[in-house]
Amino acid sequence: EDKVVQSPLSLVVHEGDTVTLNCSYEVTNFRSLLWYKQEKKAPTFLFMLTSSGIEKKSGRLSSILDKKELFSILNITATQTGDSAVYLCAVGANTGTASKLTFGTGTRLQVTL
Amino acid sequence: DTEVTQTPKHLVMGMTNKKSLKCEQHMGHRAMYWYKQKAKKPPELMFVYSYEKLSINESVPSRFSPECPNSSLLNLHLHALQPEDSALYLCASSHKTVLGSYNEQFFGPGTRLTVL
Numbered sequence: 001e002d003k004v005v006q007s008p009l010s011l012v013v014h015e016g017d018t019v020t021l022n023c024s025y026e027v028t029n030f031r032s033l034l035w036y037k038q039e040k041k042a043p044t045f046l047f048m049l050t051s052s053g054i055e056k057k058s059g060r061l062s063s064i065l066d067k068k069e070l071f072s073i074l075n076i077t078a079t080q081t082g083d084s085a086v087y088l089c090a091v092g093a094n095t096g097t098a099s100k101l102t103f104g105t106g107t108r109l110q111v112t113l
Numbered sequence: 114d115t116e117v118t119q120t121p122k123h124l125v126m127g128m129t130n131k132k133s134l135k136c137e138q139h140m141g142h143r144a145m146y147w148y149k150q151k152a153k154k155p156p157e158l159m160f161v162y163s164y165e166k167l168s169i170n171e172s173v174p175s176r177f178s179p180e181c182p183n184s185s186l187l188n189l190h191l192h193a194l195q196p197e198d199s200a201l202y203l204c205a206s207s208h209k210t211v212l213g214s215y216n217e218q219f220f221g222p223g224t225r226l227t228v229l
Contacts, residue, residue, distance in 0.1 A: 041222045043220050045219060099144065099218075
């Protein structure tokens with residue numbers, strides 16, 4: 001059975017801190033690893049990683065994948081209160097006719113003033 | 114148009130009612146998905162449609178019946194639900210690449226369902 005584990009489960013930091021969120025996985029037919037941010041409603045897409053060692057960056061957020069060790073990290077530098085959300089890691093596997101995402105339980109980040 | 118829309122936003126129904134959830138996208142995506150999300154839990158996959166055909170059913174009870182009438186629309190028909198089916202129901206869509214892989218899934222805002 002496919003498994004995605006995120007750590008920590010929750011985190012409280014002060015504005016301006018840097019945080020690192022972790023995601024490890026065991027998935028058959030791995031194709032991609034995705035990070036989503038979920039506030040009140042739908043998850044919003046952040047990054048998709050398919051190749052090892054290549055960092056994806058968007059503003060203060062960055063992510064990297066290690067396919068040998070089966071994990072990914074999401075870094076957020078200079079955190080702001082607007083970064084408070086649940087960050088979901090999902091691993092995509094192709095079934096041949098469609099892709100299937102298996103989500104981790106998420107890391108709940110709270111950024112305080 | 115780069116969004117997935119879902120209606121209704123909220124739905125309250127009794128255990129004997131029949132209702133439907135609707136999802137629409139105009140991004141040309143050929144894969145569409147239904148997820149169920151309970152409070153403080155990650156989304157759980159229910160169904161996947163690829164090119165309007167059901168390709169994955171994650172052992173979902175038959176009181177949930179999906180339908181994909183065309184490439185832009187996805188419905189979820191609900192009948193004789195239980196209170197434990199109360200959850201946020203999310204629809205998503207994704208594009209298939211020329212290499213046969215599927216790109217990132219884009220999610221709609223969800224329908225919050227309460228079963229009394």
